[in-house]
Each structure stands twice: as structure tokens, then as C-alpha cells.
Amino acid sequence: MSADDVVATWPDPGARRWQDDVVSDLLHERWLRGIAFNPAAPSDVLIRLMDRAAGEAGLLMCAGRDLPDAVVDAALRHPGVGIRRALAGNRHIDPARLAPLATDPMGIVRARLAGGPRPRPRRVRPLPDDILVTLLTAEDGGSDGVVTENEIIQELSFSRQIPPSFYRSMAGHEHPELRVHAAWRWQSLTPAQREALLDDPDPAVREAARKSSWELDPEAVEAKLPSIGSLSKAHVLGTCALSPALVERCFADDAVHPLTWNRHTPAHAVARLARHPEAKIRELVAARPDLGPELVAELKEDPDEDVRMRARLHPFPRTWAEYRAINEVLGHGPDCTCPITEAADEPSPEWFAACAASEEPLLRRVAASWPGLPADLVETLSQDTDEQVRIRLACHQPLAPPQLLLDVFITRPAHRPHLLTLPAFPRTGRTHLIGHPDPEVRALAAADPALPEPSLEDPDASVCRAAAANPILTPQALEALLSDPRTAEGAAANPSLPVPRMHALLDRCLNSAANPPTAAGRQEATPT
Numbered sequence: 001m002s003a004d005d006v007v008a009t010w011p012d013p014g015a016r017r018w019q020d021d022v023v024s025d026l027l028h029e030r031w032l033r034g035i036a037f038n039p040a041a042p043s044d045v046l047i048r049l050m051d052r053a054a055g056e057a058g059l060l061m062c063a064g065r066d067l068p069d070a071v072v073d074a075a076l077r078h079p080g081v082g083i084r085r086a087l088a089g090n091r092h093i094d095p096a097r098l099a100p101l102a103t104d105p106m107g108i109v110r111a112r113l114a115g116g117p118r119p120r121p122r123r124v125r126p127l128p129d130d131i132l133v134t135l136l137t138a139e140d141g142g143s144d145g146v147v148t149e150n151e152i153i154q155e156l157s158f159s160r161q162i163p164p165s166f167y168r169s170m171a172g173h174e175h176p177e178l179r180v181h182a183a184w185r186w187q188s189l190t191p192a193q194r195e196a197l198l199d200d201p202d203p204a205v206r207e208a209a210r211k212s213s214w215e216l217d218p219e220a221v222e223a224k225l226p227s228i229g230s231l232s233k234a235h236v237l238g239t240c241a242l243s244p245a246l247v248e249r250c251f252a253d254d255a256v257h258p259l260t261w262n263r264h265t266p267a268h269a270v271a272r273l274a275r276h277p278e279a280k281i282r283e284l285v286a287a288r289p290d291l292g293p294e295l296v297a298e299l300k301e302d303p304d305e306d307v308r309m310r311a312r313l314h315p316f317p318r319t320w321a322e323y324r325a326i327n328e329v330l331g332h333g334p335d336c337t338c339p340i341t342e343a344a345d346e347p348s349p350e351w352f353a354a355c356a357a358s359e360e361p362l363l364r365r366v367a368a369s370w371p372g373l374p375a376d377l378v379e380t381l382s383q384d385t386d387e388q389v390r391i392r393l394a395c396h397q398p399l400a401p402p403q404l405l406l407d408v409f410i411t412r413p414a415h416r417p418h419l420l421t422l423p424a425f426p427r428t429g430r431t432h433l434i435g436h437p438d439p440e441v442r443a444l445a446a447a448d449p450a451l452p453e454p455s456l457e458d459p460d461a462s463v464c465r466a467a468a469a470n471p472i473l474t475p476q477a478l479e480a481l482l483s484d485p486r487t488a489e490g491a492a493a494n495p496s497l498p499v500p501r502m503h504a505l506l507d508r509c510l511n512s513a514a515n516p517p518t519a520a521g522r523q524e525a526t527p528t
Contacts, residue, residue, distance in 0.1 A: 027488050028509040032057035034469075034492025035502050036065070043070040045502045050074060050083050053513035054506075062086035063117075067093060076100050081144075085109045091117035095127050095161075102134040107142025107152065110135065114156035122395070122418045123340040126163040132156070137177045164344035176202040183208035186215050187239065188344060216264075218243035234258045242266070260284035261327070263320055271295060279304040286310035287326060289317045309362070316355065316363060321345040329365045334388050335414040340396060353377060361386040368392040375399050394419065402426040410441055439463055446470065456487060465490035475501065 035041055036049050036057045046067065049058040061067075062075050063086040075087040076098075087093070088101045089112050101113045114135050116124055127135075135156050141148040156162065170182035171193040182189065183197050183205060197209035214220035221236065222243045228236055237250065238258035247269045250256050259265045260273055260281060273285040274295045279302075285291070286299045287310045299311035310330075317323035325347055332338065349372060356367035356377045361384075367373060368381050369392045378399045381389055394400050394408040395415055405425050409416055410433070419425055431452075433445035439460035446455050446467040454467035468481045468490025475498050481491035482505070491497065492505065 023485065024512070026485050027483070028512060029055075029057075030485065030489035031482065031492045031505045032509050033060065034489040034494075035497075035505065036061035038493045038495060038497065038502070040495035040497070040499075041502060042499060043068045043074075045499065045506065046071045047074045048503075048506050048510070050078055050080070051510055052080065053510040055513065058083060059086040063089050065090075065092055069097075072097050081106050081109060085112045088113040089115070089117045091121055091125065095125055095131065099128070099131050099134075102131045105143045107144050107147040110138070110142055111147045111152050111155050114152045114159060114161075116159040116161050120160075120339075121421060122337060124160040126166070126342075127161045129166060129169075132162060132166055133173075133175065133178065136181060137175055160339060160341060164342055167344070171197060176200075176205050179205045180208040183212050186212035215240045217241060218246070222246045238262045240264065256281060257284070260288075263290075267292075274299060279307055283307045283310050287313050287317050287323060287330075289319055289323050309360075313360060313363065316351070316358070319347065322347045322351055325366055325370075326362070329362060329369060329392075334391050335412060337414055337418070349374075356381060361389060364389045365392050369396045371396055371398055373397055373399070391415065398422075398424065400424065402429075406430065409444070410436070410438075413438075413440065416440065456481070461486050469493045471495045 032049065032054050033056075035045060036054075037060075038045075046061060047070070048054070049061050051058065059082055062083055067075070067090070072087070072093060075083050078084055084101060084104060084106070085108055088098060088104075088109050090098070098113060101109055104110055104113075113127075113131070136153060138149045138152065141150075141152060167182070167185055167188060170178040170185075171189055173179055173182070179197060179200060179202065182193070186194065186209075189197070194209070194213070197205055198213065200206050200209065214224055218241045221240045222245060225233060225236060225246065234257070236258075237246075237255070238261055240262075241264045242250075242259075242262065244266070247259070247266060250259055251269075251272065256273060256276065257280075259269060261284065265273075267290070270285060270288065270290065271292075273281055274291065275298070276282055276285075282299060282302060283304065283306045286296075286302075286307050291299075291314065296311055296314045299307055299314075302308050302311065313326060317326055321343065324343065324345075352367050352370045352373060355363040356373065358364055358367075364381060364384060364386060365388050367377065368384075368389050373381070378393065378397055379401070381393050382401050382404045384390055384393075390404060391408055391412060394404050395418060402424050403426070405419050405422060406429070409419050409425075428448055428450050430445045430448045431450050433441050434451065434455055436442050436445065439458075439462055442455070442458060442460065443463045443466040445451065446458070446463050447470055449471050451470060451472065454470040454473060456464055456467045458464050458467065464486045468478075468487035471494060473481070473491075473494060473496055475496055478491045478494055478497055478501075481487040492502075
């Protein structure tokens with residue numbers, strides 16, 4: 001039953017006034033939200049949305065869309081911490097523009113900048129080096145006392161906003177605090193960098209290096225393992241140098257899974273793993289780049305198909321970087337939405353080209369996942385018979401054809417949020433989807449400016465909202481849509497809405513919020 005139906009049963013005129021207030025508040029909220037995301041809204045309109053009376057709309061705008069420079073400047077200077085905090089999580093703005101927020105007086109603003117956008121996109125843009133240096137070397141967590149400087153650093157560490165190139169450069173940075181951070185990533189450093197940190201003139205750097213160096217000392221790893229929590233033991237066994245005694249203990253305790261991917265696993269242990277009675281263990285070890293030809297030949301004849309498949313890949317992972325590139329794809333299905341990250345060490349373009357031409361679908365998926373693939377190979381893989389090759393190409397490759405992006409959007413809902421963020425995603429050519437059974441697909445079609453007539457009567461509210469935002473609608477047609485709660489937000493977001501009308505709607509919304517009805521008046525109008 002609708003609000004109109006309910007109120008029709010109430011004889012008291014106060015009920016009608018109450019309903020009018022509710023509908024008015026609802027319309028105002030949707031107008032504000034629509035204008036906040038109207039691509040044609042000029043800077044002076046968007047700046048008005050930072051008024052406290054605009055409520056959540058201003059915060060959503062600062063966090064969720066690209067903004068003109070004048071609006072970014074206004075948000076950076078805004079006295080409201082909520083506005084600055086929302087801006088700090090904006091993934092559409094050039095991160096360099098957000099540099100002043102790294103020294104914001106409020107720690108919760110710095111923490112949001114360090115933590116990155118929420119929800120976190122699959123591909124996170126790195127922060128510029130100067131912002132990273134500021135956040136990593138801060139001596140306090142802000143005047144609000146909500147977070148500490150170490151908590152902000154922790155947010156940054158998990159945000160994926162630090163590029164591998166910056167991690168590599170920290171070992172030689174002039175600021176000792178950054179050299180300390182480099183020491184905590186001991187295995188990513190070169191032998192020369194490790195030696196330099198162990199001999200660093202700063203005692204804090206030397207101490208951090210000394211505390212990290214155990215990872216590559218087999219006896220130290222063996223001695224330290226009993227004191228490490230159970231959740232971290234697998235990480236240690238899969239990444240650190242291992243003593244012969246510790247390897248034997250892993251076999252005795254049937255805890256050899258981490259050894260299959262540890263590059264420090266001794267050759268004799270690798271041979272034992274290749275002949276392990278458990279097929280999964282043999283499968284995990286079959287593509288290691290350090291397998292000898294005899295073991296490869298054995299595994300190519302293994303009774304288990306998955307083991308044989310991995311052994312067939314062996315000519316390709318000649319280096320550990322190539323091995324990791326393959327492992328990033330192995331075991332992931334068509335709806336995998338794992339983060340898309342930059343590798344610290346990347347295989348050569350020639351290797352990826354060889355993968356693209358391989359008869360093994362898995363290797364073509366690896367090639368499709370590399371964003372540097374040349375245009376001719378992208379075109380070839382976009383027609384691949386393996387669906388996962390096409391999906392990976394759409395999600396990872398900036399040169400992927402727009403039609404492929406649309407096809408994957410239609411067939412794989414899990415990838416829709418990511419695909420909609422891609423610059424190449426088609427904004428037209430979708431009218432044939434207006435009758436699609438999936439409302440998300442119909443909403444996409446309803447926004448196509450090539451559509452003869454927007455589908456404003458669709459049973460799904462999201463389709464009506466998208467249709468109301470279609471720029472083919474005239475300002476006159478938008479007036480009726482602004483009065484309907486189902487279409488008000490879309491109409492307010494429509495780029496055909498005249499700018500004076502945007503200001504008039506803001507006048508009504510902001511003045512109303514600044515002068516709300518008294519509590520007594522509302523209580524009098526509320527039906528019992």
C-alpha cells in the first residue's frame with residue numbers, strides 16, 4: 001500500500017500535512033543527490049552542496065565523482081571535517097590534488113587518505129611519492145587524537161596505494177624513517193641494499209635491519225618458528241629460508257603445502273614434493289621454474305590431469321616472476337574479483353606475447369591479464385574461444401574493445417562495478433538491451449541517449465531513475481519527473497536540466513533544511 005493509500009484512510013487533515021512533509025523531504029533528498037552527480041552541474045552549484053544543510057549529498061559528491069578544480073579547492077579549504085574526509089577517499093580525482101590532506105590537522109582525514117577509497121576498487125591508483133613520504137614520516141596522528149601515526153601507516157600499508165617502485169626506493173631514501181620501513185621488507189631488497197641497511201649510520205635503521213635479517217637465515221628461522229602464531233607459520237614456511245631440520249619436520253608433520261611455492265625450498269625437498277602421494281602437492285610444485293628436466297618429464301605423465309596441465313606449462317615459467325604471473329591466474333574462476341595490482345618484478349613483453357600465442361588457455365589468460373599487451377594481441381584475444389580469456393582481457397586491459405566490455409557486463413554481473421569505472425566502457429550502442437530481463441542491464445540501456453524514448457514506466461525503480469537521467473529529455477519533460485519520487489533523482493542528475501533550475505531546487509532544499517518545522521508542529525501533524 002502506498003503512502004497516498006494510507007493517508008486516504010485518515011480523516012484528520014493533519015495526516016495530509018504530515019504526508020506532504022514526508023514527500024517533500026523525500027523529494028529534496030533525491031534532488032540534492034541527483035544534482036550532486038549531475039555531469040553538467042557547474043562549480044558554483046556543486047560548491048553549494050557542501051553546505052551543512054545539504055546533508056549526505058555533499059559528502060557523497062566529494063567522495064564519489066570527478067570534480068572541477070574550483071570544487072576540489074573549496075573542499076580542501078572547507079571547515080567541515082566530513083567534507084575533507086570524504087574528499088580524501090575520492091578515487092576519481094588526481095591523487096596529487098589531495099596532497100594538502102596528508103597534513104590535515106584532523107587525523108581521521110589523514111587516515112582516510114592513507115586507507116584509500118571505500119569500497120576499495122579492484123585497481124587502486126598509487127599515491128604520489130611526496131604524499132607517501134609525508135604520511136610515513138609524520139610525527140603525530142593529528143590534533144583530534146582519534147588515530148595515531150602508526151595506525152595511519154598501517155592503513156596505508158594495506159591500501160595498495162604504495163607502488164612497488166616506491167618500496168624499492170625507500171632503502172636509499174635520505175629520511176631514516178623510510179629506510180626503517182624498507183628494512184621491514186627485507187626479502188624485496190637486493191643483497192647490496194641489505195648490507196647497506198645493516199651498516200646504516202642511523203641506529204634505528206640498523207636495528208630494524210638486524211630484526212628483519214632472520215628471514216634469510218635458515219637457523220634463525222628454525223629457532224623463531226615456535227614463537228610465531230599459527231596464522232603466520234604458513235607465511236614463514238612459504239617465504240623464508242629453511243634449514244634441513246625444519247624441512248624434515250614439515251614432511252614429518254604433513255605440513256608441506258607452503259614448501260611448494262617457497263623459492264628457498266632445497267632441491268632435494270622439491271624432488272620429494274614432485275613425487276608426493278597427494279596430487280594437490282604435485283600439482284602445486286609442477287610449474288616451479290627450478291624443476292629439473294627429469295622431474296618435468298615425470299610430471300607430464302602424472303595420472304592426475306591437473307598435475308599434467310601444470311607440467312605442460314613448464315617451458316614458460318623460466319623465472320620466479322613468470323611463475324608468479326601464472327600463479328596469479330591459476331585456480332581463479334570466471335567471476336574472480338581479486339585486486340588488480342602491479343607486480344614488483346614483471347616478466348618481459350616477449351614472454352607475455354608467447355603466452356598470448358600459446359595453445360594452453362591458462363597461458364592466454366595470463367597474457368590477457370597484462371595491461372601492457374599490444375593492440376594486435378588484444379584484438380586477437382578479444383575473439384578467443386575461452387571465456388575466461390575474454391573476461392580477463394575486459395577487466396585488465398585498457399585497450400580492450402568497448403563491445404567486449406559490454407558483453408562481459410551483460411553475462412558476468414560480478415564484474416559490473418569494475419567495468420563501469422573503465423574509460424572505454426561504451427556509453428552508447430546499448431538500446432537493444434532495453435527489454436533485457438536483468439534490471440541492471442535495462443538501466444544501462446535506459447541511459448543511452450540514442451534511445452528513441454526513455455523507459456520511464458519500467459517496474460524497476462533503478463531503470464526509471466536511469467531513464468530520467470537520459471539527456472534526450474527536454475527541460476519541460478524533466479519538470480514532471482522532478483515531482484515523482486521514482487524519477488526525481490534521475491531528473492535532477494540529467495545534464496539537460498538548466499543551471500538556473502538547479503539553483504532553484506537548491507534554494508528550496510537548503511532553505512527548507514535551514515528552517516525545519518518545529519518539533520511541536522511535526523508532532524501535531526503526525527497521526528495517532
